[in-house]
Amino acid sequence: MKQHPALAPYAAVHPYGLGDLLHEQARSRPAMPAVIDGDHTFTFAEFHERVNRLAGVLRAKGVKRGDRVLWLGQNSFRVIEALLASARVGAIFCPANWRWSVEEIAFALDDFDPTVVFWQEAEVGTNMRAARAGWSSPNGNWICHDGCPGEDEYEALMATADPAADFDPVETSTPLLAVYTAGFSGRPGAALLSHESLIIMAWQGMMAQAIDEESAYLVSGPMFHVGVMMGTLGTFLAGGRNVFVARVDPVELLESIQANRITHAFIAPPTIAQMRAANADGRYDVSSLFADPQMSDYRIPLVMPAQAPSMKRMGGYGQTEIGGLSSVLWMGGTGAGRSIPFIQFMIADDAGVEVAPGETGEIMARGPLVMCGYWNRPEENARRVVNGWHRTNDLGRRAPDGSLVFVGPKTTMIKTGIENVYPAEVENCLRTHEGVADVCVIGVPDPTWDQNIKAIIVRKPEAAHPPESFIAHCRERMASYKKPKIVEFADTLPRTAAGFVDRAAVDAAYGGGGYPKVG
Amino acid sequence: MKQHPALAPYAAVHPYGLGDLLHEQARSRPAMPAVIDGDHTFTFAEFHERVNRLAGVLRAKGVKRGDRVLWLGQNSFRVIEALLASARVGAIFCPANWRWSVEEIAFALDDFDPTVVFWQEAEVGTNMRAARAGWSSPNGNWICHDGCPGEDEYEALMATADPAADFDPVETSTPLLAVYTAGFSGRPGAALLSHESLIIMAWQGMMAQAIDEESAYLVSGPMFHVGVMMGTLGTFLAGGRNVFVARVDPVELLESIQANRITHAFIAPPTIAQMRAANADGRYDVSSLFADPQMSDYRIPLVMPAQAPSMKRMGGYGQTEIGGLSSVLWMGGTGAGRSIPFIQFMIADDAGVEVAPGETGEIMARGPLVMCGYWNRPEENARRVVNGWHRTNDLGRRAPDGSLVFVGPKTTMIKTGIENVYPAEVENCLRTHEGVADVCVIGVPDPTWDQNIKAIIVRKPEAAHPPESFIAHCRERMASYKKPKIVEFADTLPRTAAGFVDRAAVDAAYGGGGYPKVG
Structure with a gap:
């Protein structure tokens, strides 16, 4: 909409980026600690000055609006420093997975085409150098942050930069954070989240996890993961302190919790078990952790948010492309709950037309x-927007109370005759059968129908239902073409390290194949 | 910034107005009550359908993007209905003060130039008709909502409209709500708040007041007040129910609290006192009110948010033009606290240059x-934006911990020699003198200096300090030209009904005058 001319002067007032948020924190809580990392502690005023210096370094290296900056290293306060410096100059910042292989780094260099790459010698140097050798971009600048003779060095560049440099305001809708996600077109793509999206995400994280200016967040999870970024930025927004550790080591985490009076953390359950073992004698004081008092006899309590009584009801639905968790139980309802502000959902068919309430379809968001789209993926971006909605590639439905229900990923699709069938939908139906303990639905090649639907079922210990029972169960509850034609029983299903059913392994063991291409 | 072409498809995904929020509520909580008003109760799905109908009515009456819609009536669920219908079509909606005189209505008609005026016969009809008679706009449409034979009637128009009409998405930055505020240029101006501003305001209201989908908000305050709108929209955002009363009557409020299990309300202290008197025998059950248990012996507790233990620390700084309360104590600090997300503050001099920490200057916000500016005030808008910041016309400073401190309004300025002195700043200094109980600083005409500074001081009962003591107190603490030249003692100071010192009355009684023009 064209703005009314009388309102023109106010257009200059509205730009607000993550760099502005830092400026406000430096003014409104200058002496409070912002980041802690080993021997480094910087207040918001000091951090603001460092970010200004680094933004000046980026500018001097030729980084302009929309240019890319890549971080090849482990967790560090400098990840947030580089994110905020990128925010100041309007660049796009990507924290890479530091475990990437040479091939993966080489792919990201070509795909993301960064103007500046921040890197570290430890853990990453060898692979980085091999990938860098094959990269021929003329405008790549390399800045090392853990001391590398003969290379541009982070702190040396910072020392010569202007702490009071001035930068033009950045529009709130400008892309800022790039996160590589699993590729739907066969290769990973970098989802771009705007300043606005990150501030909304931070606000919801701060609210859901009851983070305030007294909080201390242990940044122990991977910073290329949107969930960790939500906690880190939520703490930054609240004026709390972020405490960084480069790697997940149970004893180092315990030491940091005690030393920094950590209140919030993002730690995976297997690590929690290791921490409990390491603290069996209670040698580390972890009482600062904001966790369920009922868990205190474990010494190291379960710090997953679901256990904290003052936090909101956790759980929901999200994906990196929609700013992380954005349908949440703390907004009410069942299943995956209801949407947070600044996003709406619709369940639609392949043409982007809303389905009837209760029917399963693709979850659409706007x-x-x-996100602002995937970097450098014009075709995927065009395919993923329909009628002004982002296609999540996930299946869902509305519960009778209107809550969003996540059904499963849409990407594995079975083609039988002219019909598309999503395994997740058939699996969800089979799980309502009293005899089912676990289930995986696959497509097996068929010369006439392209594929037939086959269900691999783990029956409950006492269950002895015949195959027909499961087929009939589905026929009564779904369109007939969705029912399994073949049922096979198994004692267990193969699973991935993350605990999900390993579909590729099930396919290999039970004759799956002939899937149509998606996307 | 020009968007990268690969990201072009996603531009269609980001528009998100208040109408989209209603659409999401209708999908995600269709059967929950959204509004209650006397015998009317509408669920979110029903309310969504009504808003769609009313948006169709506005469109049929010729309302286009950026056109204005005026509400001339008391509180009603239809105020929110008309606000949301305006949101759907991209119009600007103004809830007027229903106590306006004929002259004030006539002024607003000319100034706001509405395409549609919603009005009511009760209380407003007589003044409205007198003002309407003198208004010659060719495109004014009048819609009555409480039954007026021979006129366009609200529910009759609704009945014939399409409940499933479709509307193009509205950009988040589009102006939506117009609120007339006191004029700095001698006449009131309508501050325009965007969809984005209102959603941020609603989110902060919901968070600060602990509103959720179980909450019931009593809309008893004036809906042309941004504080009431914050509670109403916060409840709408949370999925709670808004309960409307047309006027403030202590017994009607008590009846509504009991009948609707009201949890939150906005009631002025004098009304609370009347309600306590009316409920002295406890005949009304007001236990649903979300208030401090310590107050329960009052039967009707103090429902002002400061009293509710689960709410956040209340208090802060705000004005209509910056989306209401936007520096808040629940973000930490002292004084007026710290900023909420999506706004930042700066203390600056008249040229818009930041002053040193701790110094008093004008509070600037961005x-x-x-707001998007004042409607139809190009000169005021140009004057109020400096270096990309909105001038609040209020004085403030940063406390040592960085918190924002509100000093006072800037509009009353004393000119002495070439210097500008703000009475509020001198008064704040005098209040730190041990002998001062109350104080008002004025300017008295002087042939040489334009004005001299005069302090009218109410001394504490036991205090007998001479005038020189107060002058010396200021000389030690401020630039010498700011100290009062004359001190006069008084037993009390005249005050307005709202409890503020009545500066005009002080001027009249103590010889004030000769003030420079501001703005």
Whole structure:
């Protein structure tokens, strides 16, 4: 909409980026600690000055609006420093997975085409150098942050930069954070989240996890993961302190919790078990952790948010592309709950037309919380937007109370005759059968129908239902073409390290194949 | 910034207006009550359908993007209905003060130039008709909502409209709500708040007041007040129910609290006192009110948010033009606390240059929470934006911990020699003198200096300090030209009904005058 001319002067007032948020924190809580990392502690005023210096370094290296900056290293306060410096100059910042292989780094260099690459010698140097040798971009600048003779060095560049440099305001809708996600077109793509999306995400994280200016967040999870970024930025927004550790080591985490009076953390359950073992004698004081008092006899309590009584009801639905968790139980309802501000959802068919309430379809999302698209993927971006909605590639439905229900990923699709069938939908139906303990639905090649639907079922210990019972169960509850034609029983299903059913392994063991291409 | 072409498809995904929020509520909580008003109760799905109908009515009456819609009536669920219908079509909606005189209505008609005026016969009809008679706009449409034979009637128009009409998405930054505020240029101006600003405001209201989908908000305050709108929209955002009363009657409020299990309300202290008197025998059950248990012996507790233990620390700084309360104590600090997301503050001199920490200057604000400007005030808008910041016309400073401190309004300025002195700043200094109980600083005409500074001081009962003591107190603490030259003692100071010192009355009684023109 064209703005009314009388309102023109106010257009200059509205730009607000993550760099502005830092400026406000430096003014409104200058002496409070912002980041802690080993021997480094910087207040918001000091951090603001460092970010200004680094933004000046980026500018001097030729980084302009929309240019890319890549971080090849482990967790560090400098990841947030580089993110905020990128925010100041309007660049796009990507924290890479430091475990990437040479091939993966080489792919990201070509795909993301960064103007500046921040890197570290430890853990990453060898692979980085091999990938860098094959990269021929003329405008790549390399800045090392853990001391590398003969290379541009982070702190040396910072020392010569202007702490009071001035930068033009950045529009709130400008892309800022790039996160590589699993590829739907066969290769990973970098989802771009705007300043606005990140601030909304931070606000929801701060609210859901009851983070305030007294909080201390242990940044122990991977910073290329949107869930960790939500906690880190939520703490930054609240004026709390972020405490960084480069790697996940149970004893180092315990030491940091005690030393820094950590209140919030993002730690995976297997690590929690290791921490409990390491603290069996209670040698580390972890009482600062904001966790369920009922868990205190474990010494190291379960710090997963679901256990903290003052936090909101956790759980929901999200994906990196929609700014992380954005349908949440703390907004009410069942299943995956209801949407947070600045996003809306619709369940639609393949043409982007809303389905009837209760029917399963693809979850569509729109609003400023949704990503700006994938970097360098014009075709995928065009395919993923329909009628002004972002296609999540996930299946869902509305519960009778309107809550969003996540059904499963849409990407594995079975083609039988002219019909598309999503295994997740058939599996969800079979799980309502009293005899089912676990289930995986696959497609097996068929000369006439392209594929037939086959269900691999783990029956409950006492269950002895014949195959027909499961087929009939589905026929009564779904369109007939969705029912399994073949049922096979198994004692267990193969699973991935993350605990999900390993579909590729099930396919290999039970004759799956002949899937149509998606996307 | 020009968007990268690969990201072009996603531009369609980000528009998100208040109408989209209603659409999401209708999908995600269709059967929950949204509004209650006397015998009317509408669920979110029903309310969504009504808003769609009313948006169709506005469209049929010729309302286009950026056109204005005026509400001339008391509180009603239809105020929110008309606000949301305006949101759907991209119009600007103004809830007027229903106590306006004929002259004030006539002024607003000319100034706001509405395409549609909603009005009511009760209380407003007589003044409205007198003002309407003198208004010659060719495109004014009048819609009555409480039954007026021979006129366009609200529910009759609704009945014939399409409940499933479709509307193009509205950009988040589009102006939506117009609120007339006191004029700095001698006449009131309508501050325009965007969809984005209103959603941020609603989110902060919901968070600060602990509103959720179980909450019931009593809309008893004036809906042309941004504080009431914050509670109403916060409840709408949370999925709670808004309960409307047309006027403030202590017994009607008590009846509504009991009947609707009201949890939150906005009631002025004098009304609370009347309600306590009316409920002295406890005949009304007001236990649903979300208030401090310590107050329960009052039967009707103090429902002001400061009293509710689960709410956040209340208090802060705000003005209509910056989206209401936007520096808040629940973000930490002292004084007026610290800023909420999407706004930042700066203390600056008249040229818009930041002053040193701790010095008093004008509070400047920027970010998407700030208004889009005043409607139809190009000169005032140009004057109020400096270096990309909105001038609040209020004085403030940063406390040592960085918190924002509100000093006072800037509009009353004393000119002495070439210097500008703000009475509020001198008064704040005098209040730190041990002998001062109350104080008002004025300017008295002087042939040489334009004005001299005069302090009218109410001394504490036991205090007998001479005038020189107060002058010396200021000389030690401020630039010498700011100290009062004359001190006069008084037993009390005249005050307005709202409890503020009545500066005009002080001027009249103590010889004030000769003030420079501001703005």
